[in-house]
Amino acid sequence: MTSIEIPRGLSTGEAELYRHLVTHVQFEAVLAEKYDELGQSTTPYVGFLASIIAEDERRHHRLYLLWAETLRGMAEFRDAGIPWLGKEDDPEGIIAATETFLEFERQDVDELKALSKSIKDMRDTTLWGLVLELMRADTEKHIKILTFIRDHAKSTSRGH
Ligand SMILES: [Fe+2]
Ligand SMILES: [Fe+2]
Numbered sequence: 001m002t003s004i005e006i007p008r009g010l011s012t013g014e015a016e017l018y019r020h021l022v023t024h025v026q027f028e029a030v031l032a033e034k035y036d037e038l039g040q041s042t043t044p045y046v047g048f049l050a051s052i053i054a055e056d057e058r059r060h061h062r063l064y065l066l067w068a069e070t071l072r073g074m075a076e077f078r079d080a081g082i083p084w085l086g087k088e089d090d091p092e093g094i095i096a097a098t099e100t101f102l103e104f105e106r107q108d109v110d111e112l113k114a115l116s117k118s119i120k121d122m123r124d125t126t127l128w129g130l131v132l133e134l135m136r137a138d139t140e141k142h143i144k145i146l147t148f149i150r151d152h153a154k155s156t157s158r159g160h
Contacts, residue, residue, distance in 0.1 A: 007075035032057035091157035
């Protein structure tokens with residue numbers, strides 16, 4: 001285990017969080033490599049699915065790195081990493097845009113359901129059903145993100 005250099009100027013709690021994040025960054029990187037190994041499986045479908053997970057782990061790794069960078073920025077009085085939550089310049093425009101995207105995402109959910117029905121007979125012999133479920137989970141994630149933005153923009157427009 002390599003020693004972690006904690007940025008000077010963080011409070012005890014922030015330093016603890018920083019240590020936690022940096023440790024987790026290393027964990028996620030190792031995990032992504034392990035999934036890459038599984039991705040080399042001579043069984044093609046296992047390799048395919050493992051590479052999907054490896055991709056996710058790489059994204060998690062990047063997010064943890066950004067978060068750690070945010071704390072380093074706090075210690076050095078500069079903005080870095082994950083942006084701070086702030087008031088939207090154009091809350092009304094953002095509310096309208098997110099409503100439109102939410103509409104698309106809900107359509108997507110319906111389409112995924114219809115697709116899922118049409119491949120019912122292939123569920124046990126192909127990855128198609130699983131792939132559709134994964135896309136459904138992604139769509140739920142997009143809805144969660146859009147709802148967060150919309151609600152925040154709404155509270156800005158109410159003057160909070
Ligand atoms: Fe992860
Ligand atoms: Fe989406």
